[in-house]
Amino acid sequence: xxxxxxxxxHSVIEKGQTVTLRCDPIxxxxxxxxxxxxxxxxxxFLLHFVKESKQDESGMPNNRFLAERTGGTYSTLxxxxxxxxxxxxYFCASSQDTGTIYEQYFxxxxxxxxx
Amino acid sequence: xxxxxxxxGPFNVPEGATVAFNCTYSNSxxxxxxxxxxxxxxxxxxxMSVYSSGNEDGRFTAQLNRASQYISLLIRxxxxxDSATYLCVVRTSGTYKYIFGTGTRLKVLA
Numbered sequence: 001x002x003x004x005x006x007x008x009x010h011s012v013i014e015k016g017q018t019v020t021l022r023c024d025p026i027x028x029x030x031x032x033x034x035x036x037x038x039x040x041x042x043x044x045f046l047l048h049f050v051k052e053s054k055q056d057e058s059g060m061p062n063n064r065f066l067a068e069r070t071g072g073t074y075s076t077l078x079x080x081x082x083x084x085x086x087x088x089x090y091f092c093a094s095s096q097d098t099g100t101i102y103e104q105y106f107x108x109x110x111x112x113x114x115x
Numbered sequence: 116x117x118x119x120x121x122x123x124g125p126f127n128v129p130e131g132a133t134v135a136f137n138c139t140y141s142n143s144x145x146x147x148x149x150x151x152x153x154x155x156x157x158x159x160x161x162x163m164s165v166y167s168s169g170n171e172d173g174r175f176t177a178q179l180n181r182a183s184q185y186i187s188l189l190i191r192x193x194x195x196x197d198s199a200t201y202l203c204v205v206r207t208s209g210t211y212k213y214i215f216g217t218g219t220r221l222k223v224l225a
Contacts, residue, residue, distance in 0.1 A: 031211060042117075043159070043202070045212040056212060091158060095211075102147060102211055106158040 002027065004107035006092050012113045018080040021110045025074070025094030032075050033095075033104060034067060035059075038088035046090075049075060082114045118142055121203050121216035129224050132193050136219045138203030139185045145214075147206040148179055150188050152199045153218065159202055162188075193223045 005024045013019050025032045034046040045059040051072035060067070064083070069075040079086055089111050093104040121138045128134045140148075148165035163170065165177040165186050176189040186205075190197055203216040 033212070035213070035215075042119075042217045043213075043215040045214070048211050056210060059212065093213075102206060103149070103161055103164060104213060105161065106151075108158050 004092055004094050004105055006090075006107040006110050008110060009108065010111045010113075012115065013082055014115055015084055016081045018078065019082055019112060021077045021079075021090055021092075021112070023075045023077070023092030023107060025092070026105060029094035029096050029105075030072070031095040031097065031102075031104075032069060033093040034075070034077055035091045035093065035106075036088050037091070038085070043091065046077075079112075082112075084114050087112055087114045116141060117216070118214045119203055119205050119216040121219045123217055123219060125220040125222050127222045127224055128193055130193055130195060132223075133189065133191045134193055134221060135190075136188045136201055136203075136221075137185055138187070138216055138219075139183075140203075140205045140214075141184070142205070142207055142214075143184065144208045145184075145205045146208040148177075148186050149204040149206075149213075150175075150177060150186075151202040151204055153202055154199050159204075162201070190221075193221075195223050195225060197221060198223045 007022045032049040037043045048056040049069045066078045089109045091109045092107045095104045150162040151159035152162045153159045169178045174191045178187045200218040202218045205214045
């Protein structure tokens with residue numbers, strides 16, 4: 001079974017530009033999450049989709065970030081315009097609801113550098 | 116105060132040693148608990164979920180103490196391949212989002 005995949009693996013952009021990150025969850029996983037790790041800090045939650053619906057957006061830092069999951073399959077996270085503080089590693093994760101544990105499986109991440 | 120606190124380490128131990136990590140959480144409504152392993156510049160990988168009764172998977176044992184709000188991970192007979200950062204993760208009741216600790220670095224020395 002294929003794991004969570006993310007594209008691109010690395011992105012270097014200039015301040016003010018736009019970047020779109022993509023995540024493909026594990027097939028059959030309705031739940032999809034975005035997290036971010038900025039240098040020196042812990043991994044932090046951004047948002048959670050159930051199928052195509054945003055269930056929890058409480059971690060989105062500001063309105064420069066837009067996440068979508070049209071059709072309930074893959075998701076995109078767009079940053080527009082990018083700022084220096086947006087640099088970090090963006091992880092996507094997915095999970096099934098098979099009980100009360102809700103184990104999440106992470107993709108390899110996209111390393112974003114804003115210069 | 117961070118919601119999930121871990122000693123960042125590093126813990127440098129010889130091969131074959133037993134090492135234990137603790138993690139404390141501040142929200143008493145926390146419901147699910149996990150240990151993830153993260154290798155350098157890689158994604159977190161689920162090591163084990165932590166159950167109320169404690170659980171063991173080979174050389175790894177996890178314990179949960181709800182009264183004191185801490186979770187522990189014990190690694191017996193450490194291998195060189197156990198060198199990694201171990202992330203303590205908590206999920207609060209009513210949400211799906213994970214709250215991560217900063218991680219504890221382990222280096223197993225030959």
